[in-house]
Every structure is written in structure tokens, then in C-alpha cells.
Amino acid sequence: MNFEHTDDRRMLSDMLKRFVAEQYTFPVRDRIARSSEGYSADFWQRYAELGAISALFSESDGGLGGAGFDIAVVFEALGRGLVVEPFLDALIAGDAIAAVGSPGQKGILADLQAGSAVVALAHAEPDAGYTLSRVDTRAQSEPDGGWRLDGAKAVVTHAEHARHFVVSARTGGNVDDTDGITLFLVPADAAGLQVQGYPLIDGGRAGDLTLANVRVAADAVLGQPGKAYAVLERSTGKGILALCAEAVGAMDAARDATLAYLQTRQQFGVPIGRFQALQHRMADLLLDIEQARSSVINAAAQLDHPDRATRERALSAAKHTIGRVGAMVAEECIQLHGGIGMTWELPLAHYAKRLVMIDHQLGDEDHHLARFIALSPQD
Numbered sequence: 001m002n003f004e005h006t007d008d009r010r011m012l013s014d015m016l017k018r019f020v021a022e023q024y025t026f027p028v029r030d031r032i033a034r035s036s037e038g039y040s041a042d043f044w045q046r047y048a049e050l051g052a053i054s055a056l057f058s059e060s061d062g063g064l065g066g067a068g069f070d071i072a073v074v075f076e077a078l079g080r081g082l083v084v085e086p087f088l089d090a091l092i093a094g095d096a097i098a099a100v101g102s103p104g105q106k107g108i109l110a111d112l113q114a115g116s117a118v119v120a121l122a123h124a125e126p127d128a129g130y131t132l133s134r135v136d137t138r139a140q141s142e143p144d145g146g147w148r149l150d151g152a153k154a155v156v157t158h159a160e161h162a163r164h165f166v167v168s169a170r171t172g173g174n175v176d177d178t179d180g181i182t183l184f185l186v187p188a189d190a191a192g193l194q195v196q197g198y199p200l201i202d203g204g205r206a207g208d209l210t211l212a213n214v215r216v217a218a219d220a221v222l223g224q225p226g227k228a229y230a231v232l233e234r235s236t237g238k239g240i241l242a243l244c245a246e247a248v249g250a251m252d253a254a255r256d257a258t259l260a261y262l263q264t265r266q267q268f269g270v271p272i273g274r275f276q277a278l279q280h281r282m283a284d285l286l287l288d289i290e291q292a293r294s295s296v297i298n299a300a301a302q303l304d305h306p307d308r309a310t311r312e313r314a315l316s317a318a319k320h321t322i323g324r325v326g327a328m329v330a331e332e333c334i335q336l337h338g339g340i341g342m343t344w345e346l347p348l349a350h351y352a353k354r355l356v357m358i359d360h361q362l363g364d365e366d367h368h369l370a371r372f373i374a375l376s377p378q379d
Helices: 007-025 027-035 041-048 068-080 087-100 107-113 231-264 276-302 310-341 345-358 365-375
Strands: 119-122 138-141 147-157 164-170 179-186 192-198 205-216
Touching: 007 068, 027 231, 068 087, 068 276, 087 107, 087 119, 087 164, 087 179, 119 147, 138 179, 138 345, 138 365, 147 164, 147 179, 179 231, 179 345, 205 365, 231 276, 231 310, 231 345, 276 310, 310 365
Parallel strands: 119 164
Antiparallel strands: 138 147, 138 164, 147 205, 164 179, 192 205
């Protein structure tokens, strides 16, 4: 299999990396991440103009790519700059809409790709852990054909600025069943929907949703009622790949900063990078980062594999590897910097924090190791 990027992907990668390095510098990112909005509508628009959002969607959905390597290219570039704009939810929620939405529902994809709208996935719940099928929010059919939604959703990123939410709710089955889950496209201004926003530890903002007697029309259902689990799994899988690629970009940036520090910080009249013990630690670090990169390449290549187990094993293997390597990169880079590595003013501390938090999004390394084993053929 040929893993080399096409000319278009290389051009997109180079353009995004250059834009992030020159325009989305750390002081700019830090100001945006700590702002009351938690993202920049201006930069969201500018990323759209560069084609970064459209690259996440197929041509049939008005996009420019949509394949695994397109997603990886975009998010690796974003990871280098710790970009806080709502790319992840645009990918996951947008993919669910693109996969099973009606022509009317898909109309929002144009605004999403143009950078004029934010759409968020409201799936995780306070007591759900990482179990994708655990949905306790309930949807009850109404006599007029509509639905009434009641429940709570946790840590919905950019919830305060979303125009629509893709909300999962149970229309049948028990709380952990894969059957009986339905997706709804709910406008943010729906009566009975409340958002409690707060800042995230690694920058940006999220919110908890409370749905109390929220009524939506029959055409708010995405796809078939009760059959949304497969859609959630596929769309979330793309999110897992995106997070893994973002982590590789963050690792590369942390590596570059650490190498530069080892080459300039002096003790006993020589750069500390000449000390053999530190060279060995840095060599191990570089090898582990390349292993993480290889796992992302494999996951991107398998993203559209027709066999579910093959696809999901590759994604879980990548997420497990990213979790393990990300923690090691965060710890090693801070230790190689010494005390300065812990300071808020140094970008490295923010890269380390983001790598740790990526491990906890969409399942940590322990969860995905268990999932990989469960999906593997048993002797």
C-alpha cells in the first residue's frame, strides 16, 4: 500500500503548518484559549477559507477530501499550534449529518464548511464513562409525530456557540444497549435546552446540556430511529483518528522545542545536549514518536476498511499508542527542560497538558487496549 500523500494533501499540509506557525502563534492561541468565547470566530472563518474544514468532508457532501489521510493531515497541522477552534465536533457531528441526514438537514454542512456555523456533538453523559452505547437521555414520541427529549449531556465542546447539536437519545432498549439509540438535530435555541458553560483545563470552553421537555419535530431525527449506534461508531472513529493525528503534531512541536533547548542550555560550558544520558533519553523519545506516527498512518489507511473489526482495531491500537506515548513525551520533555518546563509562560507546558487530555477524550489507553483485545480474533 502506498502511504505517500498526494500533491493536494502535501500542499494542504504545508499551507496549514505555515499558517499556524506564522498567524496562530502561541501568544495568539493563548489569548484565544483563555478568552470568554474559548475560540476565535475570525480564525474559524480563515481556516474555512484555507479549505481546512472542507478537507474533512467528501466531495459528495461539498467537501474536498474526507478520507483518513485528509483528516490526519489537517489535525496534525492543528496539533502543532494547539488550535482550539471547533474542528473535532465539526468532523464528528458533521460526519453523522452527512452519513444519514436528510437533504434539508445536510444544508447545514455548507455553513459549517464555510466557517459561518458551529455544530457540536452532545453524546457523552455524566455517568457514561467511555462506553459509546451508554445513553440515558430519553426521547419520547409525541402524538403529532414529534419527539420530547429529557436528559443531560456532559462536556459538550463549544456548546455556548453551537447553532445546532447532534443529540443522542434512547428511544428503546436498556441504558447500555447498542439498539435503541437515535440521533436528533436540535437547534441551540430550542425551548427547554439549557447550557452551562465553563473553561477547559487545556484551553477553550465546553458546556453541560440539560434537556427538559425539549420538543422537536419529526424531521429532527437523523437517520433511522433506534439505529444510530453504527453511525456514532463510524463518526466517533473519525474523531479518534483526528485526536491521534493532533497528538502527533503536538508531539512534534514538543520534540522540536526540547531539541532546541538541549542545544542552547549550557552547563559546565557546553550545551546539555552533549551529555550522553540526555542523548539516550532523547533518542528513545524520537523512536516512540515515530511509533505513534506509524499507528496513526495505519489507522488512517484502515478508516474506510469494509470489515468493522479491522477498522476499529486499528483505531483502538492508535489511540492506545497515542495515550502511552503522549504521556511519556509530556513527562520527558518537561524533565529535559528542568524547572522551566512547568512554567505557564512556556508553550511546552501547554503541549504537555494537551497530550494528557487527548488521552482522556473518546476513550483512554486502558479503554482502547481492552477494546482492541475484545475485537481481536480469539483462539
